[in-house]
Amino acid sequence: MISVFDLFSIGIGPSSSHTVGPMRAAKKFATKMTQAAFLEKVTYITVEVHGSLAFTGKGHGTDKAILMGLEGQDPESIDPDIVDDRMETIAQTHTIFLNQSKNITFNPQLHLILNLTTLLPKHSNGMSFKAFDHASNLLAHDIYYSIGGGFIIAESEVNIESTSGRPISDDAPDPCPYPFNNTEELMAQCRKHKLSIAELMMTNESFMHGEKNVRERLLKVYAAMRACIEKGCQTGGILPGGLNVKRRALNLHQLLIKKGKPSSFEHMDSMSWLNLFAIAVNEENAAGGRVVTAPTNGAAGIIPAVLHYYLTFYPNVNENKIIEFLLTAAAITILFKKNASISGAEVGCQGEVGVASSMAAGALTAVLGGTLAQVENAAEIAIEHHLGMTCDPVGGLVQIPCIERNAMGSWKAVNAMRLAMDGDGEHKISLDQAILTMKKTGEDMNLIYKETSLGGLAASYIEC
Ligand code: SF4
Known part of the structure; x- marks a missing residue:
């Protein structure tokens, strides 16, 4: 499990x-x-x-x-x-x-x-x-x-x-109450037992850790994400590693504060805050600071950014929504982990930023009241539009393109939610098909695009 x-x-x-x-x-x-x-x-x-x-x-x-x-x-x-x-x-x-x-x-x-x-x-x-x-x-x-x-x-x-x-040898049945190996099985379990994805996940997690413990630990995870955003927003200077990349979150934060914080997601500036949250986390990550792996460190900004954006700019939020968001996101990661990969060294950045964006899209749709079909649709849209994304960090550092890429992945997650919520959840390509496509695309990808820094941007960058 x-x-x-x-x-x-x-x-x-x-x-x-x-x-x-x-x-x-x-x-x-x-x-x-x-x-x-x-x-x-x-x-x-x-x-x-x-x-x-x-x-x-x-x-x-x-x-x-x-x-x-x-x-x-x-x-x-x-x-x-x-x-x-x-x-x-x-x-x-x-x-x-x-x-x-x-x-x-x-x-x-x-x-x-x-x-x-x-x-x-x-x-x-x-x-x-x-x-x-x-x-x-x-x-x-x-x-x-x-x-x-x-x-x-x-x-x-x-x-x-x-x-x-x-x-390979792990063919023993999953002992949790609602096992699932792919999206089809997850959706079937939810429909059969009349559960949301988060409710199903909570039952499975409680089986392992007890519900009270699960709730407390998930809130602690969010607290660590939030602390990371706050620290990133307050820290300037140059990132370590020799590329001399200037930290941007501090200045961006001050600029946005000066403009005034919007009161709702309906204001376009809320998306600049979304950028800020993602960049703050990934700058902390690049500096070797305290972060939450979600589901990897290179893509650690997307889940905190989208969750914090939701908590900051949407009405009627509470602790239960944090838990619902994280559990739904985790269920989507399990689908990728079981059927493809979440490693840039195996399938390129589609497996890191792409997966995190898919997790965030599905989770955001769920907390906003989307149906099961809409949640799947949002997660599928987000990964579909990251397919083929290579991993080519300049200088082998998780800075360029990784930091901005988390801001872009966060935007795609929000947009995928909007596309899914504006539809009825019906879609041609299933999440399972998109996950399989990601896996095959990753297998076809040349090794130079899999975290080796031998191709792509890493090879194009010339130090002045
Ligand atoms: S480019 Fe590579 S190192 Fe950077 S976030 Fe993507 S997968 Fe991770």
């Missing part, structure tokens, strides 16, 4: 597959190495990263994430402000504090290897962790894959099917 909290996890930027996933994998390996069988013997560790982790890992903070993970940090609780100091100390002393248990040798120049030539067999984002004793005897060797959205899979634990990250 995929939980809403697997999809909306509070962590750090800039990338779910390149930062959050690698930190989780490194922590997992470090935890294993501090078990009794290894702790006394382990003297040094090497980490080799492959595929897009090697090509754009530096810009995405993969190196930092792995070292922090080896020191026992996790994305949910790490203080982003300590990372740079700690990295400097490790670089000077060639020592890491393995899972907060033991100092061992680790020279990042030597022991963290970017393998630009070989892919590991099951996924393009592979990581190979090895531990050695003082005589360089191999003690342990684990391989993990970062499969998008912060999810990781250990090679030894599961076989994964093509690019979806879905376990």
